[in-house]
Amino acid sequence: MATYFSMTLNCLVLKSRRYLLYNSCNGILHIVKVRMSSNAAASMSAWQINRYGGIEELTLSTTTRAATIKNPNELLVRVHASSINPIDIRMMGGYGKALINVLRQQKGVTQSGTEFPLILGRDFSGTVVETGRNVTKFKVGDEVWGAIGAERPGTHAKYTVVSQSEISKKPLNISHIEAASMPYVAATSWAALCTVGELTERKAVGKRVLIFGGSGGIGTFSIQLLSSWGMDVTATCSTDAIDLVRSLGANSVVDYKVKPIWNELKHQKRFDYILDTLGGEYTTNGVKLLSPWQNSKLITLVTPLLKNSDTLGLIPGMLKSAVTAGIDSIKGLKSGGSVRWAFFLPNGAAMEKVKQMVEAEQIKPVVQETIPFSKVPDGFRTVSNGHLRGKIVIDNLKDS
Numbered sequence: 001m002a003t004y005f006s007m008t009l010n011c012l013v014l015k016s017r018r019y020l021l022y023n024s025c026n027g028i029l030h031i032v033k034v035r036m037s038s039n040a041a042a043s044m045s046a047w048q049i050n051r052y053g054g055i056e057e058l059t060l061s062t063t064t065r066a067a068t069i070k071n072p073n074e075l076l077v078r079v080h081a082s083s084i085n086p087i088d089i090r091m092m093g094g095y096g097k098a099l100i101n102v103l104r105q106q107k108g109v110t111q112s113g114t115e116f117p118l119i120l121g122r123d124f125s126g127t128v129v130e131t132g133r134n135v136t137k138f139k140v141g142d143e144v145w146g147a148i149g150a151e152r153p154g155t156h157a158k159y160t161v162v163s164q165s166e167i168s169k170k171p172l173n174i175s176h177i178e179a180a181s182m183p184y185v186a187a188t189s190w191a192a193l194c195t196v197g198e199l200t201e202r203k204a205v206g207k208r209v210l211i212f213g214g215s216g217g218i219g220t221f222s223i224q225l226l227s228s229w230g231m232d233v234t235a236t237c238s239t240d241a242i243d244l245v246r247s248l249g250a251n252s253v254v255d256y257k258v259k260p261i262w263n264e265l266k267h268q269k270r271f272d273y274i275l276d277t278l279g280g281e282y283t284t285n286g287v288k289l290l291s292p293w294q295n296s297k298l299i300t301l302v303t304p305l306l307k308n309s310d311t312l313g314l315i316p317g318m319l320k321s322a323v324t325a326g327i328d329s330i331k332g333l334k335s336g337g338s339v340r341w342a343f344f345l346p347n348g349a350a351m352e353k354v355k356q357m358v359e360a361e362q363i364k365p366v367v368q369e370t371i372p373f374s375k376v377p378d379g380f381r382t383v384s385n386g387h388l389r390g391k392i393v394i395d396n397l398k399d400s
Ligand SMILES: NC(=O)C1=CN([C@@H]2O[C@H](COP(=O)(O)OP(=O)(O)OC[C@H]3O[C@@H](n4cnc5c(N)ncnc54)[C@H](OP(=O)(O)O)[C@@H]3O)[C@@H](O)[C@H]2O)C=CC1
Pocket: 085, 086, 087, 185, 188, 212, 213, 214, 215, 216, 217, 218, 219, 236, 237, 238, 239, 241, 256, 277, 278, 301, 302, 303, 342, 343, 344, 386, 387, 388
């Protein structure tokens, strides 16, 4: 039976089983199964920061206010595993705070006027433990994965709240640890290539793509996606990553450690798409490698938008970024292609497609190391050092 009851007016709520026993006006007792925001636990364990700074600011709290459903489209998820991404390191230092704080205010995520304590972590694999009343696609007990908006409290915690539009069912053929290595890089790659780049499986067949940063999280995912869609993939990386990058499906690999890559690339056939995860000279020189014939595109994930908003203020920062975006577009037009800026976007529909590709073994997880929940700062250190050969995944169920 239920462990305890609480009395509200003439209702008895059996909290552990979520049944409502109520006395209707005609005196008949009814028992109804309900979906309710019970959140029996008032607190949970989470890694959080109380101010912006370095890894020393990460604190394990066992008394963080429990994640709670606030919107009928949301679900409460028990996080089994989450990954650490470069964005977590940057957000820890305050990157993007001006714009993200506006989103937090708009979505009612922060009501106390401060984002702290702030939980980092943007993706997860886990189990649904509670559903909001408008959730139709998922039920309690479903195993799900996804990546969540930057305004939400993060996933380096025992529980997290997500929207049903941000997630899909998890692939059946991989573990939660393997699954957690993918959602943030998958959703970002999808936003860049498919949403901004307007690439589809049909358009991709036989086209040439160049990926700057092929050994990184975004690169290892994108190589697999595009190679399984029949593209001719060229990718850049360090010498020690060549075998990994080839094994994921790259047809040609350019080692940036041995000599400058531009001479080698400019003698190759031009590219229909370029995915740029590095910025700077990669964006400037990459444009010149675009094919002038067929609506070719360089899509860059490295943009000054968030940094400009942080340093100049929201409106001046956005205006300056708009000018830079315009200049980038002109450079693209001169080369016969276009330059586009892309950003991570949560995308449950994309996660569903990626799930199917993982189940068909077209895309495999690439994990460098799994760390227990108690050792999250070690994982942040490893990610900060860069040059990973797979994702760092936190086992949220393992404490040591
Ligand atoms: N706009 C947005 O919303 C998002 C933007 N991003 C951007 O994409 C970037 C990449 O993300 P992710 O793939 O997860 O990062 P990773 O840290 O996993 O990968 C970094 C990549 O950069 C390469 N690299 C590092 N140093 C150099 C160098 N000096 N010259 C050439 N290549 C180098 C690495 O190659 P190797 O290890 O082989 O040396 C590796 O391929 C992020 O840093 C961020 O700027 C990411 C997500 C969202």
